[in-house]
Amino acid sequence: MLSPLIRLCVVALLCLAVPGTAQAETCRNTSFEGAAYIACSFDPAKQDLRLFWRGADDKPYLTFGALARDLKSRGKSLQFAMNGGMYQDDFQPVGLYVENGRELTRANTATLTGAPSAIPNFFKKPNGVFYIGNGAAGILETGRFLAERPEANFATQSGPMLIIDGAIHPAFIVNSTDRKMRNGVGVTSPTEVHFVITKDMVNFYDFARFFRDGLGCRNALFLDGGVAPGLYAPELGRNDAPGHGGYGPIIAVVD
Secondary structure (H helix, E strand, O other): OOOHHHHHHHHHHHHHHOOOOOOOOOEEEEEEOOEEEEEEEEOOOOOEEEEEOEOOOOOEOEOHHHHHHHHHHOOOOEEEEEEOOOEOOOOOEOOOEEEOOEEEEOOOOOOOOOOHHHOOHHHOOOOEEEEEEOOEEEEEEHHHHHHHOOOOOEEEEEOOEEEEOOEEOOOOOOOOOOOEOEEEEEEEEOOEEEEEEEOOOEOHHHHHHHHHHHOOOOEEEEEEEOOOOOEEEHHHOEEOOOOOOOEOOEEEEEO
């Protein structure tokens, strides 16, 4: 019979050998100032974080399930996914989209004028770009991204920015009654990226505060809201169907 000490060592080794047994969950339920969120955190230096839009047939994936099946056919596994930015009716990204180093759609620098409530979220400037390159990730205001051109194997433009160098977007209103389901991405360092989807309806100001004061992000970007946000997180039993007939860009972690 094994001694208690040996049995303890065996159990520890088995836990290390079984994927996910001894690892912290990447996606977690959390709350901030009375609102509920799911936050998923990754290190692009250690995990394969990338963007997808269209498959080998040149058609948009549209669903997380379609992407998962395609990856499985190539011997890979989808570990996490989230809708990755705003798109047109044909599922083409509204702004800049870079995949595997190729710029598939150009940056959108258009400015719309009018009542704030009539301006689509993407054009509530400043908007920004989330990018991944050389094992690091970042978020920059669009003009700054275009000026600096950081190394980016993957990039997606969306808007508005939620947090800009530690400051909340100036257009956001404290106690706004414009509450919706929302999702976004923030960075606390080049190797610490946080994807967040709400479980409650929140306004822009409160959503931004969660990124800044709840997660410590100095830069964060809104991805979408209303019925558009979606999450694929097997450990939480989430494989959300798209709310607009399909997703455009998809941010994913692949194993």
